[in-house]
Amino acid sequence: xxxxxxxxxxxxxxxxxxxxxxxxxxxxxxxxxxxxxxxxxxxxxxxxxxxxxxxxxxxxxxxxxxxxxxxxxxxxxxxxxxxxxxxxxxxxxxxxxxxxxxxxxxxxxxxxxxxxxxxxxxxxxxxxxxxxxxxxxxxxxxxxxxxxxxxxxxxxxxxxxxxxxxxxxxxxxxxxxxxx
Ligand code: DAT
Numbered sequence: 001x002x003x004x005x006x007x008x009x010x011x012x013x014x015x016x017x018x019x020x021x022x023x024x025x026x027x028x029x030x031x032x033x034x035x036x037x038x039x040x041x042x043x044x045x046x047x048x049x050x051x052x053x054x055x056x057x058x059x060x061x062x063x064x065x066x067x068x069x070x071x072x073x074x075x076x077x078x079x080x081x082x083x084x085x086x087x088x089x090x091x092x093x094x095x096x097x098x099x100x101x102x103x104x105x106x107x108x109x110x111x112x113x114x115x116x117x118x119x120x121x122x123x124x125x126x127x128x129x130x131x132x133x134x135x136x137x138x139x140x141x142x143x144x145x146x147x148x149x150x151x152x153x154x155x156x157x158x159x160x161x162x163x164x165x166x167x168x169x170x171x172x173x174x175x176x177x178x179x180x
Contacts (some may be wrong), residue, residue, distance in 0.1 A: 009080030011037070012174040013096055014167065017089040017140060018103035019131040021113040023154040027103060028085040030164045035171040040076065042069065042086035046082055059123050066091040090139045100144045102137050103163070104155040 014037065016028040025041055030040035046052050051063035053068045070091060077096045078084060084092075089100060107128050114124045130136070130180075140149050148172075152163045 008178060009098065010175065010178045011081035012053045012083045012098035012171055013077055013080055013084070014099045014101065014171070015084045015086070015089060015092065015097045016101045016103065017086055018101075018136050018154070019105070019110060019119075020087050020127050021110040022103035022105045022131070023160060024085045024087065024103055027101075027154065027160055027163055028083050030160070031167045031171075032083045034164055037081050037171065038085040039083045039085065041074070042073075044074065045069070059075060059126065059130060060120060061123075064091075066086075087136070088139065089136065090143045090145075094144055097144065097148065098174060099167070100140050100149050101163070102140050102149060102151045104134075104137070104151060105131065105154050107131055108156050 014031065016024045016031070018024050028039050028041070031037065045065070046062055046069060049072060051065055051072055053065045054063055055061075056063050070093065072085075073092075073096075080098075084097075089102075110128050110131050111124060113128055119127075137151060150166070152166070153159050154163060
């Protein structure tokens with residue numbers, strides 16, 4: 001495999017991942033705003049640019065085409081300064097990310113948030129089970145070094161604010177360490 005080389009990043013790339021309903025989009029938006037990163041919600045990118053293999057009627061979602069997604073994102077990730085939001089994380093090259101935030105929430109919270117979003121019962125159930133089985137956390141541990149993984153609880157607004165502060169502190173430190 002030929003790995004593209006690029007100069008060291010002055011601003012980090014951050015991945016915010018977790019089961020749907022853990023608060024990724026909201027948290028990633030707040031991080032991006034707080035420290036001046038560019039945010040990309042991969043689910044929206046997939047829809048807008050057709051990076052999928054059609055629609056999965058059973059779960060009201062698109063069939064993910066990992067190669068299309070990674071090819072489309074490669075140039076965006078090259079210069080750093082990105083805050084990426086997606087509910088799965090094993091498809092991305094490890095070298096893209098300086099920090100992988102895994103958001104966690106209680107099953108009652110996931111249930112309420114996804115029901116509130118109008119998800120079908122089977123889709124709510126699937127995601128509640130995904131959170132109970134810590135599927136995303138396990139995937140992150142298989143795909144990234146322990147040092148770059150930050151597992152954060154996202155049950156309350158206070159949690160969210162504290163999480164944004166923690167990630168902002170990481171970003172500011174990274175920038176300081178990489179300026180010249
Ligand atoms: P995701 O992108 O992981 O699917 P989201 O950011 O869209 O999640 O959040 C789903 C809903 O839950 C949304 O109405 C905001 C709310 N929410 C998310 N995280 C929260 C938290 N830590 N405390 C309170 N509400 C939260």
